[in-house]
Amino acid sequence: MIKTPMTEMFGIQHPIMLAGMNWISTPQLVAAVCNAGGLGTLATAQYSPEDVRKHIREIRELTDRPFMINQPLHRGWAKENIQAAMEEKIPFINYSLGKPWFIDQVHAYGGKVVGTIAIAKHAVRAAELGCDALIVTGHEAAAHGAEATSLVLIPFVTRMVKIPIIAAGGFCDGRGLAAALSLGAAGISMGTRFILTQESRVHENFKQICLKATEQDTLYSTAFDGMPGRALKTPVAEKLVQGDSFSLLRAIPNALEIKKILKQSWGQFFGTAWKMMSGEGENLVQMARLANGTVRHQKAIFEGDTKEGFMFCGQVTGPICDLPAVKELVERIIGEAETTLRRIGGLIVP
Amino acid sequence: MKTRLTELLGINIPILLSGMSWISVPKLVAAVSNAGGLGILATSILRPEETRESIREIRSLTDKPFGCNVPLARPNARENAGVFLEEQVPVINYALGKGDWLIREAHKYGGKVFATVVNSRHAKRAQEDGADGVIATGNEAGAHGEAVTTMVLIPSLADVLKIPIVAAGGIADGRGLAAALALGADGVAMGTRFMTTRESPLPQSYKRLSIEKDVTDTLYSPRIDGMHCRVLKTDAAERAIRKGVDFLAAFVSSREIAARMNIPHLKLFFRVLASGYKNAVQMAYMANGFKAFRLATEEGNVEKGILPVGQITGLLHDEPQVADLMERMVMEAEKVQAKLSGQLHGRSD
Secondary structure (H helix, E strand, O other), rough: OOOOHHHHHHOOOOEEEOOOOOOOOOHHHHHHHOOOEEEEEEEOOOHHHHHHHHHHHHHHHOOOOOOOEEEOOOOOOOHHHHHHHHHHHOOEEEOOEEEEEEEHHHHOOOOOEEEEEEEEEHHHHHHOOOOOOOEOOOOOOOOOOOOHHHHHHHHHHHHHOOEEEEOOOOOOOOHHHHHHHHOOOOOOEEEEEHOOOOOOOOOHHHHHHHHHHHOEEEEOOOOOOOOOOOEEEOOOHHHHOEEEEEEEHHHHHHHHHHHHOOOOHHHHHHHHHHHHHHHHOOOOOHHHHHHHHHHHHHHHHHHOOOOOOEEEHHHHHHOOOOOOOHHHHHHHHHHHHHHHHHHHHHHHHO | OHHHHHHHHHOOOOOEEEEOOOOOOHHHHHHHHHHHOEEEOOOOOHHHHHHHHHHHHHHHHOOOEEEEEOOOOOHHHHHHHHHHHOOOEEEEEOOOOOHHHHHHHHHHHOOOOEEEEEOOOHHHHHHHHOOOOEEEEEOOOOOOOOOOOOHHHHHHHHHHHOEEEEEEEEOOOHHHHHHHHHHHEEEEEEHHHHHHHOOOOOHHHHHHHHHHHHOOOEEEEEEOOOOOEEEEHHHHHHHHHHOOOOOHHHHHHHHHHHHHOOOHHHHHHHHHOOOHHHHHHHHHHHHHHHHHHHHHHHHOOOOOOOOOOOOHHHHHHOOOOOOHHHHHHHHHHHHHHHHHHHHHHHOOO
16 A cells, blocks of 8 residues: 555545546446545536536446546636536546636635646646646657656756646656655656546557567657647558648548537637637647648547558557556556555665 | 676666767776666777777776677677677667677677667567667657657567666656666666766866756757757757758867878778669768767867767756765665655654
């Protein structure tokens, strides 16, 4: 057993959380992680408010443990989804990309707010705004890490803020958990490792590619969805990085597809597009990449389409080589971490 | 502290000084060895006779084990490596090339050989070649890391290697040391941290910058010296990356290299031209990078110089003496150990 400020704050057994991954962190996976003693996180970015409520109900049928939702604040149904989560009194709300307006309201019902950051100075701002904990994403992570790596970013941020830090990016086993705790983190968040479990719905094709991949088989580029992000190195991903000449043309049907996924009205659809172009200063290419990337990512997860789809994936796919059940995985990681902590104890103080 | 590395090398603390051109000079090497770690002399910019003098100088300053570093792809590498063998240097560290012959020769007198690697493919080859250990450089390191970060690289190597692993890149304190051991390393190598110590010859202008900068204040680009290289984010570094390859400047810079290496300048120049365009571009970058690095490390020229540093520069806040730094790191690691042992026994603080 390992007790840290993370296990205390979230009332969980083990200092391990499931990262909120679009379409992947489903009610089944969330509940599996909760039931294994960790913290499951439902990703709501690609859901309408009705879908959010539906999925919350599903999780509650599968587990009575606390769980978290993850919502990027900059687009889609952010306001409505956060509202739905608060009405459902979700104990933990994790946000990224934007300024949280709901911290006091969440605190009022006894909930906690967790910010996700990849740049150190954002950590200070999030702490000042009243966040209860932070998820700190290193360069090695799947999707949107920044330049600073976990090994450097975690001790840097723990020195700047007093709230508990959950380290994300580069973690898949007990050695990594022990390293994160050594650096001052209160626990770890894992995405890629939970993608490669029995309960994950990611298509077998991509699970198998991940299992065979080495630590060198990821690419980091803005080509995937317009933001710097890390994806599995497949022929499609390599082609995207080299430049997709039809990206603007493809973006139109893909944007419409996203409208359908999010169940947006035409008004909301054009509103989002206008907001992205005017308010956030994103250009047409970035918007096209977001639309195309979203659809391609979905194709990989659901259809296992290796001709069109790509998969966000961390460097840690290298050392991962099996598909355990979530419970077995969490127990193994804790066992390894305990062994590791005793081992390094013996090295440091022989 | 006691790890496979301290046992193998006969040192007290599992901390190595990375071999950094113009920085890892005899005084700093000896300081690290005397403090219980292992200093490593950089020789890529030294002529064979300078290498020999430097080794003798180290021996006059310490009777503890030390090492010498040689990037095998650089001019003069074979000659310098020959000097290591003649002088029976206790630890040889090679990078950028195949070192099987060097390992064989060093093992004849009981020398230990460490290969610097950036991925598991290289590491496995080094183990097959008979290396006694590897120094594994992560993406966050100063100068030449590859894409894989230390957090992922070390466990990836620990899964496939039997020989000891030294983690390099992203480590400057006891927390980093403890984390590296947790990941499966047997010790750490530090460059950026030792660069800003009292015994380091780095000019004060750059020591100050290194302390002021944040973890995001580095740049990683192939347009500095022709390989992917991490440097301090300064106007000069940004300018160099924007500009790209500059053959005219390279012609001038390469004169300096030719003079250092005792090779006639025009001979060097035509040899590079004859090696094909792609190689010539890389050599041009290397020549300009060489000059910019020298301006930074030797002259402290902030306007024109470029300094290779790791992201960990963001965690530096002082300029300690080498011995104090290493003692502090061991104490910090012990503190981490005490805290983690508490967490393991159900105390959450």
